[in-house]
Amino acid sequence: MSQLFEFISRHRSFILFVFLEVLCFRMLIGSNSSWGVRYFNTANWYVGTILGFSNSFREYLGLREVNRQLAAENARLNEELTRLLQSDPPKAPAGYRPDSTFASRYQFTLAKVIDSETKMANNFLTIDKGTADGIVPGMGVISATGIVGKVQYCSAHMSVVTSILHSRFMVSTELPASDEIGTVVWTGEDIGEVKLLDISRFKNVSVGDTAVTSRYSQVFPPGIMIGTVSNIESPESETTYVIDLKLSTDFRNLGYVYVIRNYLLEDMEKLKENSEK
Amino acid sequence: MSLRVALFYAFGIFICLTLQVLLLRNLVLFNYAFCFLYVGAILTLPPNLDRSLYLLLAFVVGLILDTFSNTPGLHAAASVLVAYLRDFWIRRYERKAGEELVFLTLRRIGLFPFINLFFPLIFVHSAALFLIEANSLNLILHTGIKILASSLYTMLAVLLWQSFLKY
Numbered sequence: 001m002s003q004l005f006e007f008i009s010r011h012r013s014f015i016l017f018v019f020l021e022v023l024c025f026r027m028l029i030g031s032n033s034s035w036g037v038r039y040f041n042t043a044n045w046y047v048g049t050i051l052g053f054s055n056s057f058r059e060y061l062g063l064r065e066v067n068r069q070l071a072a073e074n075a076r077l078n079e080e081l082t083r084l085l086q087s088d089p090p091k092a093p094a095g096y097r098p099d100s101t102f103a104s105r106y107q108f109t110l111a112k113v114i115d116s117e118t119k120m121a122n123n124f125l126t127i128d129k130g131t132a133d134g135i136v137p138g139m140g141v142i143s144a145t146g147i148v149g150k151v152q153y154c155s156a157h158m159s160v161v162t163s164i165l166h167s168r169f170m171v172s173t174e175l176p177a178s179d180e181i182g183t184v185v186w187t188g189e190d191i192g193e194v195k196l197l198d199i200s201r202f203k204n205v206s207v208g209d210t211a212v213t214s215r216y217s218q219v220f221p222p223g224i225m226i227g228t229v230s231n232i233e234s235p236e237s238e239t240t241y242v243i244d245l246k247l248s249t250d251f252r253n254l255g256y257v258y259v260i261r262n263y264l265l266e267d268m269e270k271l272k273e274n275s276e277k
Numbered sequence: 278m279s280l281r282v283a284l285f286y287a288f289g290i291f292i293c294l295t296l297q298v299l300l301l302r303n304l305v306l307f308n309y310a311f312c313f314l315y316v317g318a319i320l321t322l323p324p325n326l327d328r329s330l331y332l333l334l335a336f337v338v339g340l341i342l343d344t345f346s347n348t349p350g351l352h353a354a355a356s357v358l359v360a361y362l363r364d365f366w367i368r369r370y371e372r373k374a375g376e377e378l379v380f381l382t383l384r385r386i387g388l389f390p391f392i393n394l395f396f397p398l399i400f401v402h403s404a405a406l407f408l409i410e411a412n413s414l415n416l417i418l419h420t421g422i423k424i425l426a427s428s429l430y431t432m433l434a435v436l437l438w439q440s441f442l443k444y
Contacts (some may be wrong), residue, residue, distance in 0.1 A: 013328035017361040018334045024357065027343075027350030028409070054299045114404050 002179060051159045060204060071256035074107040074144060078258060082106045082221045087144065106221050107261040111141075111159075113254040121188045125164040127257060130157045138219065138261040146225035146248035148173065148257050159259075163251060164189055164226075173226055174214035178203040184226060184245065191251055194227065196243040201234050211245050218265055287321055290338060293318035293438065298345050301434070309427035315342060316402045317435030319356055320395055321381045324367050335360035348410070355406040359398050370394055383439035391439070395434050403428040 008015060059066075087103035089096070111133075117124040129135050131154045141148040141161050151164040156173035162169055166184050173184045173196055182198040196211060209229045213220040293315045299314040319335045326334075339353030346352070371377055376389075383391050403424045411420045 013361070013364075017357060018331050020332060020357045021354055024339075024350035024354035025337075028348075028354065034322060050298065051345065056301075111420050131311070 022258055037124040053197055067108060067255065071144075072110050074247070074256075075110040075258050076101045076186065078104065082108075085223065086221070102264065107263065107264055109135065109259045111135075111257055111259050113257055114158075116163075116251060116254050118165065118191045118251045119146060121189075122167055123163045123212065123251070125161040125163050125251075125254065125257075127159050127161055128157065129259065130154045130159050132156045134261065135259055137157050138265070139262075140217075140219035141257050142220065142260065143222050143249050143254055143257045145250070146227065147220065148251075148254065150219060151259065154203065161257075162193065164247070164249075171226070172214040172217045173211050174222070175199065175205060175209055175229075176202075177209045178205050181206070181216065182240075182243075184211070192247055193230070193249060194245050196229075197240065198246050199241045199243055201241055205229060205232055205241060205243065207232065218268060219262065220260065282323070289321070289442070290318045290334075291317075294338065294341060298358060298378070302346065306426070306430060309423050310430040311349070311403075311423070312433045312434045313352075313399075313402065313427065314438060315339075315352075316356060316399060316431060316433045317360065317395070317438060319360060319433075320363060320398055320437070324364070324378055325379060330366075332357055332360050339368060341414060351406065351409055355402050357406050359402045362401060363398055366406060367394070382442055383436065384442065388436075392432065392434070395435065396428065397433050399435070400428040403431065 071204045076118045083104045083106070086105070087098055087100065089098070109129060111127040111129040113125055113130050117125070125141075125148065127141070134153055134235050135151060137151050137154055141149045141151060147164055149161045149166070149169065151159050153160045162182070164171065165188075167186065167188060169186065171184050172181060175196075178199075180199045180203050182196050184196050186192050186194045199205060204213045207229050211222040211229065213222055213226060215222040225248045227245035227247045229243055230246040233242040233244075235242065297313070297315045301314055306312055315338055315433070319338055322331060322334070323377040337351050339356035340349075342352040343349050367378060367381075369395075378386065380386075386394070407420050407424050407427070
């Protein structure tokens, strides 16, 4: 008996080694050791907390990719929303049934702003998509917060966009609250403000009303946010207001924008040309 | 072993485990090279430590790693194996070199003896780990590349870690 204990004592580390290895393989094979299943995996509260902490860092590093995915998803949702709104306009009379080609005439392409100028009298943006992605001059550009501008020049992989902060940029604008349509121009003073002209003095306009793109705009789908009314002047000698709009888009930190392609734009322009002859 | 030395090693193990869990688990190079820094922490524990205690320590450290990677027993098996082999290996080394090793840090034993001493053990660890994980010899070439790349990577990481230590 004493020899046995002596043997165990002499070889205790070997016995422990074999025991531990057997234990490990029992756990590896799994099912038999319930305590192993219960405690030694990532469902453990402590382990989960630490992994969550580690993951929060990784989330931060992954924000760029997440942003891109969200922007792409937004482009898809915007397109869908415009198509649905166009195929069943909320204000239309009951009998109106638009053509499906007409309803789905807008296509949204995601682009990233790589340069944005705001300090000049005529401001431009540069985006990272060009003719290779189907972008041509004349297309409208919007962002998640509202209207941005219109494509001016294109190379194969870049485009220059005239922003709304450009002296010759005009866009047909609607005030849904007073049901009036006017034109927005930029006076070149403040990059957060544009002027809305041609709104009749006999309509009711109040500070805080939203201004959106009108249904007469060829380039933009109706209802894209432009800004909110911040100041109303009514000169005695005129029949229209001079309204200051606070732009909803901050041009100093634009990230992703959506370029809008109107499939029927060419057709419309051709029709107009013909009717003018 | 004084408290100071014990704390030094405990802190080393803690640092290695933290790095392993939070950082190195995600730093896999080319899908082949995995870094197992914690094995360095196990291997460089002082050789005069009680062998049974040492095996248990290796088991616990391996098990903690396993808990984080949902592979119960895998890391533990590999680290218990190298922990068991280490003593024979160190004794063989001591016989050949004719000197007794007390501290197994890079500064005490020098770069080439350090690599000489630890690379085979790290290699055995990686080999055991990946062979147990593969559980067959089907993808032996793939596993072989993984073993070699991981042991080199781990060796580099251990050297880097050791060069930050004061002793």
